[in-house]
Amino acid sequence: MHLLAIDIWFILEKVTLIAVIIGLSFFIAMYTTYAERKVAAWLQDRRGPNRAGPFGLFQPLADGGKLFFKEEIIPLTSNRFLFILGPALAMITALITSTVIPWGASYVDGTTQIALQVADVDMGILIVFGIVSVGVYGIMIGGWSSNNKFSLLAAIRGASQMVSYELPMGLSLIAVLLMTGSLKMSEIVAHQIQHGWHILYQPLGFIIFFVCALAECNRTPFDLPEAENELNFGYHQEYSSMKLGFYLFAEYINMFISSAVMATLFFGGYDIPFVDESAWGLSPLLFSLMSFAVLMAKVLFFLFVFIWIRWTIPRFRYDQLMNLGWKKLIPLSLVNMLITAALTLWLNK
Amino acid sequence: MNITPYIFWFLSVMALFSALMMVTSRNPVYSVLWLISTFFAISGHYILLNAQFLAVVNIIVYAGAIMVLFLFVIMLMNLNRETEPQKNRWLKLIGALAGGCLLLVMVAALKDAELQSQQAMVGTGSIGLIKVLGKELFTRYVVPFEISSLLFLSAMVGAAVIGKKEPAQTLKS
Amino acid sequence: MPINYYLFLSLALFSIGMVGVLTRRNAIIIFMCIELMLNAVNLLLVAFSKMHHLKNLAIDPMVGVDGQLFVFFIMVVAAAEVSVGLAIIVMMYRNVHSVDIQFLNRLKH
Amino acid sequence: MNTMRLTNRAKAVDRRPMTFLESLYLWSIAKGMFTTLKHLFRKKATIEYPEEKRPFSPVFRGLHVLNRDAEGRENCTACGLCAVACPAEAITMEAAERLPSEAHLYREEKYAAKYEINMLRCIFCGLCEEACPKDAIYLSQTFAPANYARKGFIYKKDELLIPHPIHQREAYEQALGDRKPATKA
Structure with a gap:
């Protein structure tokens, strides 16, 4: 049981790493809300929030403060315990996924080696899938326990959307796994x-994965579970105060993590293209930090694309969404997988 | 100092408690949630046994797909505490007794079995890894694997056929 | 861990599932109890596979894989079973507006 | 085709069924994304109001101001022509006779003891300004601010009077705005 044997330095290292990653996730999620508003404004020839602090940089803090101090309403007929459990689950599942992502090159200095990854398990990407599939419960429990038929419908809408888009996501991923021959991130x-x-070899796979990531994060054009204006605000209709904040926040954290997963799976993770950065002779600390910065740059790019798409493409109708998922993406990803498998076989013969 | 036994006991208690709550709670939604908790405990056991693949698959398949289906059905039927059909008290007692007897008999029978001294390998061993399992699955067990895919297909078709509404009942939408 | 522990744990889980099947009338809950029983068996199979692996490690490093693959197949069958079973329950609910298995007694007449 | 053409931009609607490539929407999506991306770099249309104000047109008519002459004496003689001219009947006033000691306050012997404009009624037509023989009232370039009560919109004389040109030079200049009325000497 070497994994669980108590090694104080090991635990300290991991706890620090976890704390940093969670802090980072919160920070990025906070500023993604800001970026969302800013980019939305820019795309519409507006300026966006610029009152709180320089360039409106304190806007997320103000929003957070507002959410914290709002009145907390738990509907009388709701199921109290589950009503609280829902947002908590949404948040936890959003955060857990970050454990298996390699956030940067390992820090190697002589004999000490610190991996910038909480757990480099053999199941890497499967764990991401497991957690994502459990993430449905946050939505379903929240929607059901509100005891409101609109919340319930939105929750069911959201859950079936997530379940159906997990399939093409997994299938498009298999093509990637066929090429690497390992699930370890x-x-x-x-x-x-x-x-x-991998984007060079799997452009179709990436597109499918990206579309599914949009659907899994409930982002436009797949944001039916929470269409604010026309579909009654979705599963968190009855929520207020920080519980609502948790749901909204979890969505942004999901966006962040799925960007990181996409960057890792298709865009080389912390790799800088075209150059061999390990030959530059940087100090180990600098090297690790640089690789982390490169990954973050890719993540931020994806976050921008997420936002950019949201303010460009209109929402799907529900039947169109299901059609796209089951009748287009799944066959496409199957074809992609078959072609990759055949080519891998042929080339490795 | 080894923390494995503590984890084992924690997971076992969690599994048993959740299973009991699953059986005894009146609200079907609660039952589903308790069963999910049981599955997580069992997945924890798999991880403890270093059966990583099964642990993750257990979560993906059971917690992520099957239980979502259950939850769906229960929510759509709007089942709750009030509509829950109850057996009468004697039947319940007898059922519990019968289950208890089963447990008793099995424990009594297996108490002195010669496995007593055997140990299950915990924490190490590579047979639970996906590489080993996959190799075995696609060589020695390839026929059952393909048959199971056929089974899936037929189940899919079956579910679609059964779940489809009668043409007379279909609402034009 | 001694295999006994796993044995008795899965026996207990199995019995709880059994009690559930015997004491509940809601078809969905009964179905869930069956899933619980399957899971109890799965747990025991994995424990046994690891036991054999430990025992015969020197002879054959691959021994015990079958047990885990068996669990895999059980999960496959369970998934298939659930999809069909739930479809049947939904169908039953549509016809009698209840998931009470007592209603199915009518099939006798 | 006898219909009049209003613009040259009219286009016939293409009702042909979509080809396979079109039905993938890939090109359309790319085009849409590019369009929004272009807007990212456009000049922003926002004017940040309290710091930055839109210039008024020269004929803008805002809130009323009761004018003073160069020595700071009120111009108004309470003749009532503005009230008569007002189509919305927003103006009421009461006249009073100037006491000898008040010669530095009022320019003529008669002055308005009470002068009220109901800004809820006012339509900012500027007829009062045209009717005034003494150049005592004109419409400034400030526009009606918000208030919590109806009563707050009935502007009393102290709210309407322009600041004193000698004692409060700056406020006076500001209230005059770009449109300096030709003050009679």
Whole structure:
């Protein structure tokens, strides 16, 4: 049981890493809300929030403060315990996924080696899938326990959307796994550093994965579960105060994590393209930090694309959404998988 | 100092407690949630046994897909505490007794079995890893694997056929 | 861990599932109890596979894989079973507006 | 086709069924994304109001101001022509006779003891300004601020009077705005 044997330094290292990652997730999620408003404004020739602090940089803090001090309403006929459990689950499942993502190159200095990854398990990407599939419960429990038929309908809408889009997501991923031959996130990145990014070999797979990521994060054009204006605000209709904040926040954290997953799976993780950065002879600390910064740059780019899409493309109708998922994306990803499998077989013969 | 036994006991208690709550809670939604908790405990056991693949698959398949289906059905039927059909008290007692007897008999029978001294390998061992399992699955067990895919297909078709509304009842939408 | 612990744990889980089947009338809950029983068996299978693995490690490093694959197949079958079973329950609910299995007694007449 | 063409931008609607490539929407999506991206770099249309104000047109008519002459004496003689001219009947006033000691306050012997304009009724037509023989009232470039009660919109004389040109030079200049009325000497 070497994994669970008590090693104080090991635990300290991991706890620090977890704390940093959670802090980072919160920070990024906070400023994604700000970026969302800013970019939305820019795309519409407006200026966006600029009153709180320089360039409106304190706007997320103000929003957070507002949410904290709002009155907390728990509907009388709701199921109290589950009503509180729902947002908590949404938040937890959003945060757990970050454990298996390699956030940067390992810090290697002589004998000490610190991986910038909480757990480099063999199941890496499968764990992400497991957690994502459990993430449905946050929505369903929240929607059901509100005891409101609109919340319930939105929750069911959201849950069936997430369940159906998990399939093409997994299938498009299999093509990637066929190329790397490992589910370990660190090995997937290492493979890309050696053989070039997966986006070059799997453009179709990436597009499918990206569309599914949009659907999993409930982002436009797939934001039916929470269409604010026309579908009654979705599963968190009865929520107020910080519980609502948790739901909204969890969505942004999901966005952040799925951007990180996409960057890791298809865009080489912390790799800088075209150059061999390990030959630059940087100090180990600088090297790790640089790789982390590179990953963050990719993540921020994806976050921008998420926002950009939201303010460009209109929402799907529900039947269109299901059609796209089941009748287009799944066959496409199956074809993609078959072609990849055949090519891998042929090339490795 | 080894924390494995503590984790084992924690997970076992969690599994048993959740299972009991699953059976005894009146509200079907609660039952589903308790069952999910049981599945998580069992997944924890799998991780403890280093059966990583099964642990994750257990979560994806059971917690992520099957229980979502259950929850769906229960929510759509709007089942709750009030509509829950109850057996009469004697039947319940007898059922519980019968289950208890089963447990008793099995425990009594297995108490002195010669497995007593055997140990299950905990924490190490590579047979639970996906590489090993996959190799075995696609070589020695490839026929059952393909058959199971056929089974899936037929289940899918079956569910679609059964779940489809009668043409007379279909609402034009 | 001694295999006994796993044995008795899964026996207890199995019995709880059994009690559930015997004491509940809601078809969905009964179905869930069956899932619980399957899971109890799965747990025991994995424990046994690890036991055999430990015992015969020197002879054959691959021994015990079958047990885990068996669990995998059980999960496959369970998933298939649930999809069909739930469809049947939904169908039953649509016809009699109840998930009470007592209603199915009518099939006798 | 006898219909009149209003613009040259009219286009016939293409009702052909979509080809396969079109039905993928890939090109349309890319085009849409590009359109929004272009707007990212456009000049922002927002004017940040309290700091930055839109310039008024020269004929803008805002809140009323009761004028003073260069020595700070009120111009108004309470003749009532503005009230008569007002189509919305927003103006009421009461006249009073100037006491000898008040010569530095009022320019003529008669002055308005009470002068009220109901800004809820006023339509900012500017007829009062045209009717005034003494150049005592004109419409400034400030516009009606918000208030919590109806009563707050009935502007009394002290709210209407322009600041004193000698004692409060700056406020006076500000109240005059760009449109300096030709003050009679």
